Amino acid sequence: MRRLHPRSLHPSITQIQRRLREREKLERERRNRQAFPEAHRLRRLPLYLFSILDELKAQARREGIDVIDLGMGDPDIPPPKHVIDELVKRGRRPENHRYSRKDGEVEQRVTEAIAAWYQRKFHVSLDPKTEVLPLLGSKEGIAHLSLAFLNHDDIALVPSPAYPVHFNGIILAGGILYSIPLSAERGYLPDLSTINREVLKMAKMLFISYPNNPTTAVADLKFFKEIVAWARKYHIMVVHDFAYSDFVFEGPRAPSIFEVPRAKEIAVEFHTLSKSYGAPGLRFGFAAGNREILASLAKTKHYVDFGIFRAVQWAAIQALTGPQDDVRRAVDTYRKRRDVFVPGLRRIGWDVAMPKGTFYVWAKIPRKFSALTSLEFATLLMHEAGVVVAPGSGFGENGEGYIRFALVEPAPRLREAVKRIERVLRMQD
Ligand SMILES: Cc1ncc(COP(=O)(O)O)c(C=O)c1O
Numbered sequence: 001m002r003r004l005h006p007r008s009l010h011p012s013i014t015q016i017q018r019r020l021r022e023r024e025k026l027e028r029e030r031r032n033r034q035a036f037p038e039a040h041r042l043r044r045l046p047l048y049l050f051s052i053l054d055e056l057k058a059q060a061r062r063e064g065i066d067v068i069d070l071g072m073g074d075p076d077i078p079p080p081k082h083v084i085d086e087l088v089k090r091g092r093r094p095e096n097h098r099y100s101r102k103d104g105e106v107e108q109r110v111t112e113a114i115a116a117w118y119q120r121k122f123h124v125s126l127d128p129k130t131e132v133l134p135l136l137g138s139k140e141g142i143a144h145l146s147l148a149f150l151n152h153d154d155i156a157l158v159p160s161p162a163y164p165v166h167f168n169g170i171i172l173a174g175g176i177l178y179s180i181p182l183s184a185e186r187g188y189l190p191d192l193s194t195i196n197r198e199v200l201k202m203a204k205m206l207f208i209s210y211p212n213n214p215t216t217a218v219a220d221l222k223f224f225k226e227i228v229a230w231a232r233k234y235h236i237m238v239v240h241d242f243a244y245s246d247f248v249f250e251g252p253r254a255p256s257i258f259e260v261p262r263a264k265e266i267a268v269e270f271h272t273l274s275k276s277y278g279a280p281g282l283r284f285g286f287a288a289g290n291r292e293i294l295a296s297l298a299k300t301k302h303y304v305d306f307g308i309f310r311a312v313q314w315a316a317i318q319a320l321t322g323p324q325d326d327v328r329r330a331v332d333t334y335r336k337r338r339d340v341f342v343p344g345l346r347r348i349g350w351d352v353a354m355p356k357g358t359f360y361v362w363a364k365i366p367r368k369f370s371a372l373t374s375l376e377f378a379t380l381l382m383h384e385a386g387v388v389v390a391p392g393s394g395f396g397e398n399g400e401g402y403i404r405f406a407l408v409e410p411a412p413r414l415r416e417a418v419k420r421i422e423r424v425l426r427m428q429d
Contacts, residue, residue: 013372016379023052044171048164049375049394056382068417070405071388073213073360077333079279079319080326086318087282090311100307110134110313114286117320121245122256130291131264133298134308134316138243138272138285141297143169145239145268145287146205148300150175155203159190161214161395161402163241166207178203181398184353188217192230200234209241211254211357214395214404218248218357221255228260228267237293238267246276246327248357249335258289268293275359276327277319284308284316334359337407337414344418348425361405362392366425374403384427385420 024047031043053071060067078084090096100107111128118124126132135141146169150156156170160179170177178199180190190208208227210219224240231238240257248254257263268289274280287294308316338355345352345363352363365377372380374391381387381403392402407414 012383013376013380016383017372017376020052020375020379041172041174045168046394049391052375053378053382053388053390056379057388060382060386065386067382067386067388068409068413068420069388070407070409070414070417071390072408073275073406074280074408075275075278075330075359076408076410077278077330079273079277079282079315080322082322083277083279083315083319087311087315090314093311096310096314098310100310100313102307104310106310106313106317107134107307110317113317113320114288118256118258118288122259124256124258126258126288127291131288131294133287133294134313135270135285135287135301136305136308137274137280137283138241138270138287139165140283140305141285141287141301142166142207142239142241142270143172144300144304145293145297146170146173146175148296149173149204149237149293152176153202154205155199156205156207157190157195157199157203157236158207158396159188160397161392161399162207163209163213163243164394164396166209166239166241167396175204176202179396179398182215182217184215188212188215189219189223192227200236203234203236205237205239206231207239207241209243211244211247213244213358214360214390214392214399214402215362216353216355216358216360218251218254220252221259224255224257224260224263228257228263231266232262236266237290238263240267240269242269243272243275244358245271246331247334247359249331249338250356254357264290266290268297273316273319276330278326278330279315279319282312282315284312334407337411340411341405341407341414341418344415345421348418348422350421350425359407361407362402363405364402365392368425370401374400378403381421381424384424385417387417387420 057067111132114132115126115128118126142165150173152174155176155178157178157180158167159182167177182188245254257267257269268287270287272285273282342352342354350366352361355361369377374393378389378391381389390404392399
């Protein structure tokens with residue numbers, strides 16, 4: 001495939017580059033003009049790429065383009081009917097509209113449901129009173145965890161690329177972010193032996209997440225055993241974001257870190273109803289594991305939120321304790337989509353890796369377009385194909401050179417996306 005160099009770029013690419021530069025300039029000017037300048041911690045955050053994509057998407061829709069949106073990991077498969085029914089039924093009851101209270105009936109039942117779910121799924125025992133903490137979605141909990149633990153001279157270790165709140169939470173909390181580069185050659189597992197002793201001395205937390213967003217990598221129990229041994233040796237807290245616990249397409253199911261003996265001494269694990277139960281709007285997630293860590297997270301949250309709508313907690317109980325067939329069906333649907341989309345991309349000459357888990361495809365930008373940044377390439381796909389994707393740079397510096405597709409549209413739309421992408425890949429051929 002011939003490679004496009006910036007000088008020989010298709011006119012629409014140069015236009016896109018100009019537009020993106022203008023947008024960045026406007027953003028800088030907006031910040032400088034602010035009557036009440038934002039705190040430094042906000043200025044230190046990287047640009048939130050999804051908001052740029054949202055703008056571009058809105059613009060494309062205004063222009064009448066039929067957008068195929070594979071940008072955000074926003075599941076299109078709805079929650080199970082029994083979960084929605086429970087939400088509606090409980091939402092009708094006035095008592096469920098009062099503030100949530102730790103000693104209330106649903107508040108106790110939901111932690112018991114979480115512990116029972118863990119036992120069934122991973123054969124892990126948790127004390128529902130102290131080793132489980134419900135959250136307003138897992139993103140909130142992950143961000144608040146950094147706030148609860150990081151001082152200005154504490155280092156938090158985060159693989160790169162990563163789900164953005166892993167590093168943005170650290171920046172917001174004012175801690176020091178140390179990135180561990182991930183590579184395809186190592187199966188996107190972090191090489192902890194590359195971290196020097198001085199960094200290890202100052203390191204307080206390590207974030208990991210498998211099945212992994214955005215790389216789609218999965219990890220086995222051996223990996224978690226090594227992580228637990230390492231963390232106990234250096235006394236570092238392990239934060240395992242387990243949002244995609246159900247999303248493994250081949251081989252054994254994904255293990256919980258707590259299947260490793262003594263992991264509770266150093267680890268917490270985060271879960272969400274957003275992916276497995278197709279319920280990102282419910283805002284229900286939970287953390288489990290080390291009781292002292294969870295107590296500090298709960299304490300932080302006491303100062304900033306008032307808990308979870310009770311009707312949502314009742315619905316969460318239904319999700320976790322009711323039939324799990326819908327979860328299996330959803331994972332199966334995502335697998336079928338993968339099996340349509342990945343061979344489709346390969347047929348048009350884009351040799352992407354077959355994901356083992358999650359519902360994403362992590363794709364290296366074709367060589368011909370490697371002169372473009374991932375944001376430029378994502379913008380090109382949007383303009384020329386009406387296909388929205390997430391630029392890899394949004395997941396940290398090591399995500400540059402890649403884009404991420406979220407398979408959150410049905411198979412016929414994915415086939416259509418492949419057809420449109422083919423036109424872009426043939427540009428200037
Ligand atoms: C790895 C990972 N963790 C957490 C979340 C956030 O989930 P929630 O909806 O529970 O905040 C996401 C959402 O995309 C994710 O990909």
